[in-house]
Amino acid sequence: xxxxxxxxxxxxxxxxxxxxxxxxxxxxxxxxxxxxxxxxxxxxxxxxxxxxxxxxxxxxxxxxxxxxxxxxxxxxxxxxxxxxxxxxxxxxxxxxxxxx
Numbered sequence: 001x002x003x004x005x006x007x008x009x010x011x012x013x014x015x016x017x018x019x020x021x022x023x024x025x026x027x028x029x030x031x032x033x034x035x036x037x038x039x040x041x042x043x044x045x046x047x048x049x050x051x052x053x054x055x056x057x058x059x060x061x062x063x064x065x066x067x068x069x070x071x072x073x074x075x076x077x078x079x080x081x082x083x084x085x086x087x088x089x090x091x092x093x094x095x096x097x098x099x100x
Contacts, residue, residue: 004028004036004086005065011058012044020059023077031083061085 008024010017021040028036043050043058053062061072063086072085 002035002066004032004063006036006038007062008040009043009050009055009058009060010040012042017059020076024061027079027082
């Protein structure tokens with residue numbers, strides 16, 4: 001199984017960012033099992049990292065590995081949207097289509 005390397009950029013610890021973290025962890029546990037590494041980066045504490053990655057809005061989820069690099073910006077509570085953003089839902093749907 002592939003190892004996913006994810007970075008979640010947030011701006012401070014607010015109810016909105018806590019919800020984004022919680023939603024993302026739930027999606028990762030359900031859909032990626034334990035095949036992921038997640039780093040949560042607060043852009044208020046580490047602005048240089050956000051600048052280097054060209055993060056313009058938070059929350060922003062960046063999938064670094066496996067390629068291709070993908071980004072999901074904004075609300076992470078929609079499981080399907082996050083999976084499509086991570087390039088997982090399309091692959092899952094194609095595999096389901098092959099079984100038919």
